[in-house]
Amino acid sequence: MIPNTSGASAGRAIALVGPMAVGKSVIGHQLSQQLGVPFVDTDAVIVEHHGTIADIFAGRGEHAFREIEARTVARAIEAANISGAVVSLGGGAVLDSGTQQLLGDCTVVYLECDAGTVAERIARNTGRPLLAGDAMARWETLFAARRPVYERLADIVIDVRTGTVAEIALDVEEGLREYAALKEEVQK
Ligand SMILES: Nc1ncnc2c1ncn2[C@@H]1O[C@H](COP(=O)(O)OP(=O)(O)OP(=O)(O)O)[C@@H](O)[C@H]1O
Numbered sequence: 174m175i176p177n178t179s180g181a182s183a184g185r186a187i188a189l190v191g192p193m194a195v196g197k198s199v200i201g202h203q204l205s206q207q208l209g210v211p212f213v214d215t216d217a218v219i220v221e222h223h224g225t226i227a228d229i230f231a232g233r234g235e236h237a238f239r240e241i242e243a244r245t246v247a248r249a250i251e252a253a254n255i256s257g258a259v260v261s262l263g264g265g266a267v268l269d270s271g272t273q274q275l276l277g278d279c280t281v282v283y284l285e286c287d288a289g290t291v292a293e294r295i296a297r298n299t300g301r302p303l304l305a306g307d308a309m310a311r312w313e314t315l316f317a318a319r320r321p322v323y324e325r326l327a328d329i330v331i332d333v334r335t336g337t338v339a340e341i342a343l344d345v346e347e348g349l350r351e352y353a354a355l356k357e358e359v360q361k
């Protein structure tokens with residue numbers, strides 16, 4: 174592992190996790206640009222190869238989606254552990270036990286928020302089948318169930334309740350730097 178001044182480590186993926194609409198995709202993209210590393214959004218890869226998420230859920234069901242997702246995430250992490258890429262996961266990807274194991278080899282950044290942060294975003298929800306109906310109630314139920322998993326997997330927790338995408342991406346970069354320095358200290 175070669176720590177560098179950006180806080181990113183060559184040969185270790187940076188994985189962004191957190192609930193739906195927290196900002197994994199937009200912050201991950203911004204962060205990758207700052208760090209000068211590749212960016213992969215696993216939902217986008219799934220859509221590219223299999224069609225929209227809404228269509229996969231409607232036509233093949235959630236179980237089939239989760240299988241596709243686990244395979245896609247595994248490939249993305251494998252490649253990112255060589256390139257040092259930023260990988261933004263789908264909100265529910267962390268539920269898969271194989272994915273949880275693979276995340277052990279990544280630097281996992283949990284983007285932390287509350288319902289207020291995402292309320293407006295999910296009110297104009299498009300294409301998130303698990304939020305069909307009462308989007309806010311669905312989001313809160315899913316978040317309550319998944320929150321302990323996000324917390325357990327996280328190496329770094331970033332509060333995204335306030336701040337622009339650019340500001341938060343800088344916070345993540347600082348978090349990565351601090352985490353890398355701490356790790357180096359422990360390994361001495
Ligand atoms: N800090 C922020 N300030 C303003 N808008 C934001 C912020 N973070 C995210 N957004 C907006 O919220 C919406 C959801 O963001 P994004 O798609 O990145 O979430 P996500 O965590 O990837 O969600 P999903 O799990 O559904 O993939 C987008 O329209 C994005 O531009």
Ligand SMILES: O=C(O)C1=C[C@@H](O)[C@@H](O)[C@H](O)C1
Binds near residue numbers: 193216262263
């Ligand atoms: O939280 C979830 O389970 C999901 C989140 C999205 O990123 C997509 O992966 C899909 O809509 C499912």
Ligand SMILES: [Mg+2]
Binds near residue numbers: 197198261
């Ligand atoms: Mg996303």
